[in-house]
Every structure is written in structure tokens, then in C-alpha cells.
Amino acid sequence: MEHKEQLPLVEAFILEVQRHANIFPLTPHAPKEDFTYKGYYLPKGTFVFFALDSVLTDPDIFPEPSKFKPERFLDDSGKCTGEQKEKLIPFSTGRRVCLGESLAKMELFLFLTRFLQKFEVQPENPECLPPLEGDLGITNILKSFNMVLIKR
Template structure:
């Protein structure tokens, strides 16, 4: 219905959003037989933008807020880091290197929450063998991302929430440990939106901590720090209090 509404009001001199841009490109290409700019493709892309580009990020933010009420000392540490580095200034990506605690916290949230434990299915373009196993062309293949995130050989004590695992001896974000993390899957077909997601997570969380103290609704009965696995691994529904600073 939304696509049809855009088509009725379409004005090539007033392109407002992604759907308008897609319709504009479809019109420009005309009736090319091999064009991928079809109504079906537009519907699929919009679904993927919401499913892969919105729900995953919003769920990670929810996990971060849940972690902040479970680990109030880390909340204080993050706020002190932010206050020292940028105060109440609007956070920018250039500030990230001066906020190693914030980055380490986000990385541990991504590891612990494991929002997309099986990534997105892929399929090989031709038959191939791996470790003696044949994968015929077109076989549905998923990455068991959980097998990395919770591997004690890669991340010691994986069941514990420990942002400090991503900090080195002098308090900088540990690049070597960070490289082992694969919340956006791995390989050349990893998540195309990971750069945007990393920016959103850093900017949103930093701003939250500048404006609010995040408190549990019931301090003596914290919501469980665990998720419900569906399309993504979502935290269970919970209530919290945002106290304006």
C-alpha cells in the first residue's frame, strides 16, 4: 500500500525517500529486460531494510540498556569517560577513539546478546568441498556465529558479561580481540550495513548516557538478562526508568 501511495504522488522533481528514489531509477531504466528495478524487488528490499537494518540495531540498543541496569558500575564508568572526553557536546564518530570504554561496552553487548546467531543464509554458486564434506551448488549455508561468540578459547568465560575483555593494559580498545568478534557475520558477503549500525550504536548509546541515568523499575527484582530467540535474539520485555540528568 505504501508503494502504491508513493506511485500515485510521485514527482520526479521532489524525491523524498528511498521508495521515490527506487521508482525514479525504475522509470529511468524503462523496460530493460534484465533490470532488477521491479515492484517485487522493491518490496523485498524494503522488508530487508526493516528486518536486517532496523530490528537488529534496535534490539542491540535494548540489550545495552538492559546491561546498564544490571551493571550500574559500568554505567558510571561509561558516563565518567564521556564527561571527561566530550562533556555534553553532541557526540561524533571522531570521538570514538577517546571513548574506549563505550566502544568496549558495545562490543561486549554485541557478543553477549548475539542478536543474529545464525546470520543470513547464503548459497554456493558451484559445488565445493570443505574438510571432506561436499556442498552442492545452491545448498543453504548459515554461519554458526554463536560458536564464535561463546567459544571459551576465543572469549574466556563467555557466559560472563565482561566489557573489559575488549580493553588492553592501558585502557585502549583491544584491536586484536575486537577483530575476533563477528556480529555482522564474516567473509565477503558479511552485513552490508555494518558501518551504519556501528555508527548508530555508538552515537545513540553515548547520547543516552549524556542525558539519562538508566534505572531499573524494581531495583530488587531485575528483569532477566536473557533473550527470546525468534528472527533475532530479543531481550525479554522489561521496564526501566530514564532519569533526566
């Protein structure tokens, strides 16, 4: 983990994957008491779903949201910092944030960097890149694709 700051492109890649491949796009909540929000009355116990994708694919927040652009998370000096990184909320936000967020981020970085040290990754068919859209159920399941791993 001490090398993470030296690998900003890896971190930017992970962030863009999280933005595109949101695994849990609909987060259910239920109010503990009756309340009104913007003129809508919500009785206690009503299920409300927070759509994370509405933020992750908002063109006002992430210009050209359908394009895979890890560079959107890099500043002018090539560091992975800044406003865009703060707007990414694949683990939700506020009181409902995933408790395992810091562990998950660390594991994603360690797994990917170790994997890329050992293998070169190529699509099985260079003419056909993996699909970026998935099948939505309780979770978002990405469509399968074949790739070739070449041991380094």
C-alpha cells in the first residue's frame, strides 16, 4: 500500500471501473417516521431506493459518462486526487456508507496490482472488447467475456 501514490493510473483505473460497474446500484432505505420531502408524503416504513447510478452516470458530474475514461480522476500533474474522486460514491455516502469501504479499496488495489505484476491481460478477440453494461437484479451482474492471461 505504501506504493499507491506512485501508481495513480492504477487507482484512476479502479475508480473508473467502480463508476462503470456499480455492483449494488439500488440501495433500499425505509424512514423510521412519517415525513414529507419536496411535497411527497412518505409514511413510516415505506421502502425508498437510492439510485447510486443516478450520480455515477450524471453527465453534469462525470462528463461523457458512457465513456471509460480513467483520466477523469487525474489532476493536471497526473495525481489521482481532486473533485471527481470525491464525487464518486460506489460505497454510498453519509450514514449509510458501506462499513467495509476502506478494506475493499485496499483489497482492490492490492489484488489488481499483484495480478498485473504476474499477468498481461488481453481480450480473447481484440476486435471485441468486454461489454460495460450488465444485467440488473438485486445486484448488477456483468456479462461474461473471455480474456487471455499471459504469464509475465
